[in-house]
Amino acid sequence: MGLSSVLCSLNGQSHYACWLVLTGFLLDLADGAVARKLNACSALGAKLDDFADFTSFGLATALLLQVHSLLDGLLAIVYVLAVFTRLCFFSSGLPFVYRGLPCPYGASVLASICVLTGGSRVMMRIVAMVMVLFMVDQGFYPHDKVLESQAWKKLVYAGGVVALLLSGFPMASLYYLAWSLSYIFFPTVFWSHKAPSHQ
Template identity: 30%
Template sequence: MQKLRYLPPNLITLFSLTLGLLAIHFALHGNPEEAAWFILYSVLLDKLDGALARYLNAQSDMGVQLDSFADFVAFGIAPGCLLYGELYNPQTGASFTSSFEWIHLTALVYIFGCVLRLARFNIVEEESLPGFFQGLPSTQAGGIIAGFVLVAHAHNIDMQGAMNPLGIMLVVVGFLMVSPIYVPKFGNTRTAFWKWFQISNVAIFYTLVGLREFPEYLLFIGVAYLFTGVYIGAQRSRELRKT
């Protein structure tokens, strides 16, 4: 009976993995907008499995590895597949055109960045800066890419013309995942502003994703958290070096 407590958090992780697989399915079948929403659904579940595992005292090595695999599918492979979805032609069945062959490399850069980020996270035993992630979290990276795609569709932007910005974003975000930047973990509330910023925007994020509304704000949250978090991380790192 004691082992049953491990079941709920692992089921949440498997559900997140399922959402990631569905996102890949939609992306590769010419429906990148639906795929982007499913990536954001996975973002909603990302912290729930870990929080529930801690609450039930059901943390395990298997849970950690399972969570990383689910994250790689939902926030690594699925966002990379969004690019293929945008190039997909439902009439001809073609998944790419000769004009954009080079852009496929940007998806690989992003996916490689994600898998390296997750692998490093699993083997690091001691945080170099307590309370902070080193490198952009894969969850946030996937959310930013999905948000960009949703905003483009919401404003009827020709995605053929947006391939260059999307490709550049994939490369930049991919490198940020393995970069030495520090981003505060959720709950790291050293200042009143950061506490307010986290709590209010998490509530807004869950509401808007649930309603599938205002992708502009969803993208803004991801980018604003990145820049604000990097600033706070750099500030904290400087403080520690002075002590």
């Protein structure tokens, strides 16, 4: 999804580029659940996951900023470096907890804003700078396995799939924006609860 989004951005197809990033967001939430279900977890898989995250939520998302000037280019580089830093150095050492905003949520916000505003460069710059601050912050965010958690979270995910099917309508991206902002601003209220144990 990330590589396809990059190609769309380079060809001026920003609408498709945004929705490919949002598709990557959904797949990122699903890949771990699928790997665990199939008992296919491995060190190589973890490395490939980081590569996919860096491509989709770093490079592809930075290109949504539409680099037309030196300042835009610098912001795109800073965004990519923030994602790189977040992926490499911000392990919390605690199970089920991230330090710094996970980059898929920052990418989801940026892609949603891009769709909703038609790629407003002013809005994109502001949102990108805010997402950079959240990613390099030392704050804690829950690592909640959405597809292996409470039923209502699975319904949230299903809503994301429906919104993806409605990608021809820009307002469908509002769903991803609301979802991501709820995680960013209310992580412990909505997203910190673990799945009930099965005995």
